[in-house]
Amino acid sequence: MTVLSPPGAAAALAASPDRPVPGWEGREGGLLAEALVARIAARTARVGVVGLGYAGLPLALRFAECGFPVSGFDIDAEKVAAIAAGRSPVHGIPDGRVAAARIAASADPAGAWACDVLIICVPTPIGRHKEPDLGPVSAALAALLPHLRPGQVLALESTTYPGTTEEYVLPALRAAGLTPGRDAFVLYSPEREDPGNPEGTVGRVPKLLGGATPTCLAVGQALYGPVAGPLVPVSSLQVAELAKLYENVFRAVNIGLVNELKRISHALGLDVHEVIDAAATKPFGFMPFRPGPGLGGHCIPVDPYYLAWKARELGVPSDFVELAGRVNDAMPGYVVSRLRDALDARGRGLRGARLLLVGLAYKPGVPDTRESPAAEILRLLDERGAVLSYHDPLVPRFSLARGGRGALALESQPLAPDLVAAQDAVVVVTPQPGIDFAALRAAARLVVDTRGIYRDAAVQPDGTVFPGSVSPGSVSPGSVSPGSVSPGSVSPDSVSPGSSPSAAWPSGALCPGTPPSGGFSLGTLPFETRGDFPPRAEPAYHRVIQA
Template sequence: MLSELIASLKSHDATIGIVGLGYVGLPLVLRFHEVGFHVIGLDIDQAKVDALNGGRSYIEHISAERIVEIGKSGFEATVDFSRAEEADVLILCVPTPLNKHREPDLSFVIDTTESLVPFLRPGQLLSLESTTFPGTTEEELRPRIEARGLRLGEDFFLVYSPEREDPGNVSFSTRTIPKVCGGTTPECLKAGLALYGEVIDRVVPVSSTRAAELTKLLENIHRAVNIGLVNEMKIVADKMGIDIHEVIRAAATKPFGFVPYYPGPGLGGHCIPIDPFYLTWKAREYGVNTRFIELAGEVNSAMPDYVIGKLVSALNAARKSINGSSVLVLGIAYKKNVDDMRESPSVALMERLQDMGATVAYSDPHVPVFPHLRDHAHFDLRSAELTPEILASFDCVLIATDHDRFDYDVIKLHAKLIVDTRGRYLQTAPHIVKA
């Protein structure tokens, strides 16, 4: 069956089923469609399905025109998981969050797999792309598939290939970002390489699904640890009266041995704040305490409180109490120039400010209405327009995410007090506080 599957992939006759139509899944839909595959989208969110079938996009950097285009070419989204039987390939792109105890929550992966299992058939390939700890593919997916009576490497193929999406980064696309892939058997790996080789410029094979799973964690833990380092350096530099952003710019002129990372009000996005905990949790099973990783997590998790402390001190210096003050938060996406709010530190800042008695508003050109978020308070707010009058009406303006579409000259001219967490202002001023 392997030869038949590979032949259908090379001829683009295979049907591709993308399960989970968010920031990872929807770009995959577009890429497979772009090279001529027939694609089915599956999701449990009826609103997403209705939007796609209606030619509407819910991700800012993906235009409605592209959704209309794939619809005209036969793409269909559905909540009916029985349609999985029509697909030759199923790619799982579902969330892997943490639970309230900061432990891995595999419920989306497991529930989705169990929803698909009744409709799996011989000749299919299943690829898991969700970030997870080493062993998930072998320990959670493999037994469920084999319980269906399917033989991995013979009549069914299972791989792990971690997603590498970077929303808002125009330098890289789904096609140009190299793709790591590991299979449960050598034959499974061959199927995975055949699949991704048709849509990705470079596919990087590894020896196992466990190696691929750990590769993804290493990539993001590398960033988390270095961001933790620079966040701690920011606190030290602040105590010494040194601008950490000036120091980073100077250090970055070294042409070897240094990679610049930048401090901020906390970690955001689906990967960096979460992935380290997947490894630290799994490492305990092997009697290993990942002290270095956990320390970086502690530093990064404390950054919202550090920012709030700086904001409170700045208000006190202006003879104002945080209780009763009005604060305008600029940017609620987790990074600049995108609409992605997953794990955004801005939300944590808004919650803390509100708990302390402040009146909170926000402005974000990429998020016009504050969305409903899992495990966070909901703010019944719309993005405020940054007019001189509105800026002047707030006791403090907090730059949490430095979108390029903000007019920083206007902000500087009209805001009474600015707390800048992103180093946007190179020059100091009496009403600008760097945090």
């Protein structure tokens, strides 16, 4: 990893095969690239960030805190007004930090002309058919086009498929009459934000950097060197684009694998978390991932489809990537099926059942519901006639689209014991900070745990246990986890009041020689022999099941 200082960048410029030629003069009288590097070194270069969301705002703040004048552009007028007033529109970024940065925020792209650097940080979602939607990138470039000029850097940080910068950014530059590497400088340097991480990532995490030409790369090193973590320059724009996709697809594929392992473990009656913990004791060649209710957010559920789309365009199979996407997409349906089975075992159907979802955001510590599996779980339950409510301290309101039936408008409900006790089931989707999960469990009739919060959760959806037996999944074989039941004892929430452990049969057990069910009943036995065949205890149900 080589980080060039501004003098080093200038030397690299002099050695570049595409060294700027006289013709366009910088404002300070030198060649454009050299003049730009000098302004960067002096912290007089104005940096413009297009898109002031979870990726763009931290980047703009970092440049401002390192002494650069910063402009910010966003089509969201409320976001612009908040920043102008010194308030943060992004959860987890303090207002004081935004106020101190004094970012010149605007919804008018005309101010881009005054910027020496323009960095695009806009969303790259997928369409209805899982195809890349580069509409926000196209719109940002179209808005900037009239305001591009010689001597500017134009960088893209949005996650996208290999070839996007060449297919979208370079043509926009040429449409403005500019030549990459001579008149203006094109970069791709993907964001590596971790929403909800209070420490942030800009300035700490290594930063990938690709340039359209060697001169572009040298200018990019001079630009990002003072503000980023260790720079990782790569040989081309496409290498940087594919590396960023690979980072996220790697995670999506492994989550797909562990979600499939969860379904297999449940079919075997095994606790998937115990299996993972056991495998994780291997000190090499293994990385533990945890299953969940599906993927959510701005990257992990989206990026595999960007890679698969590009692979199809190239005529290359991407079966593994697409399969992982299908597995992860199916997890909300699996959660609903586990919930249905648990309710069925307790004599309750989904239709008309009162259900409370806990956590609607896609991950803990954020209010972002984009691609959240909770939305799909809500949709599936709504289609089946359940009576729905939710609790999420960071998502005060949520609207669920229901096609021709109109939207279902919901508001977060306080997690009061009376509310919890009134539900037929509580589904834990996202464990937001501050939720008292012990109190939740104590008040609930049934908890469906999709995240492994309760390590003694039952594996089987009926959750049945009988007095004198240990609930499935309550203790690891041969050991007792802190706070769990002791070997041979009964899980505290699994016994029917008044039952007698000494007068019960284990689940499914029959006395030797007993005919199948229906062969005899206690009523057919002489009274004096009935004591030899004590009545089977009524089953109790474990209060928590895995899903």
